[in-house]
Amino acid sequence: MFTSLERIIRSGWITFKKQAGFTVATIFIMVITISLITSLFLFQKITKFSISLLQDKVDVSVYFKDTSLEQDILEIKEQIAKIPEVKSVEYVSNEEAKKRLLEKYPELTESLRETQGMLNLASLNIKAGQADQYAAVANFLENAPFKNLIQKTDYYQRKSVIEKIFSITFAINRTGIVLSLILAIIAFLVAFNQVRLAISNSKEEIFIQRLVGASNWFIRGPFLIQGVISGFFAALITLLIFIPLVYSLSPKMEVFFPGLNLFSYFINNFFLIILIQILTGIGVGVISSIIAIRKYLKV
């Protein structure tokens, strides 16, 4: 058995070297496939980052009456933070609220700000994970024992905006997943076709091998080995392309997505990315070979 295995591996390696033209073309197509998969991996990071940026803009503000004590507000903050739907709660004191308003609207006087309905009251800014969770939070506040301390909640004013934003981010996420799947399937089909072409070039050899009594695995084996070797080299080449590419693109991405350091993400997930690339390359090579050769083995 080991003799046969050794012969299969040797045959696969020798054929890999001998069929230079097909090998180069196959590796090239695999590099494109692996590059696409790697790009999708990085793209999902960008998508998640954009979604969290958008969702981070969404919050519900609870404004407390002028007479409310800071200590009471902070206790309420603790209570709200314990609600499972709540992601985070930020306390904004009177002074902080005034400071933020002044920074935002420096040209308006204080009385004008009040008549325009701008509140510089102490508040709690509450962020939740999903659009429908804000409703649960609003409901809690309406029925809370401390509701007499609350001047106003802006949830109902912003409800439609909140729902729109979450709807958009959900659509972005779902579209990203569907697009990724479609592109991954296309990439696999292109790579499969290339491998199939290379194998069909060997169909006479396969026929002869069957005639002399080679078992299906003895015939199949060298093609799988070639698939593994091609996949491995393709993964290596893709990695060598992506390292400088991501490094150079990362600062440009940060212009559009402030706070997103793509190269840092790439380095932090380096071994995972290598694993994905190698598994994709070898997986495509092996699976394509198995499927493509079935026709000639008459199984």
Next chain:
Amino acid sequence: MIKFQKISKIYSPNIVALDDVSFEIQPKEFVSLVGKSGAGKTTLLELLLAEEEPTQGRIFFDNQDIHKIKKSKLPFLRRKIGAVFQDYKLLRSKTAYENVAYALEVIGATDEEISRDVSEVLEIVGLSERFRNFPVELSGGEKQRIAIARALVHRPEVILADEPTGNLDPYNTADIIRLLLSINELGTTIILATHNKEVINKLGKRVITLEDGKIIRDEEKGRFIL
């Protein structure tokens, strides 16, 4: 040893390759299948190699119905049979030595066995000095001798030769037929499909004549009759 029992092979309603063919071949026989192109000679050999399945009838090899053998076990049947073809069917990317050795590699022979047997069989076919050459560097006659060496090296019970001299000149044709005869004298059954009149008439062996998929003659010391 080999038994064709009421074999028919129909490719479509209009193409009947074999029609109710029955015959037996004993061990160590030298049998020629003759007939014009399209008579069904190659189809008979393909059925014996289980490359095709009969539409009707059964084929027995060593008392085993070959078309009841599982697909995964067919390689073991084919290792008992050596095959030689008109177009040689050598592996282009392998040398003469490697082409012959391949037949032993697939059965799991050790490197020592391969080295010994391949050298021996190349000696038999008279090509010891061309072992390093690729098929493209060999003449037609040399290629056919390598094909015979490959068919012979794993000591099969039967050698099927489908028009082995079809692409060869008369000198090489004679060499190949002499080689097949000497292999037969060593105990291997030979089934030779040919439409070469001179070869058949010189052999003086059993001849099964096919026409339009039917056996029209089966003679122990047959001749090629038009």
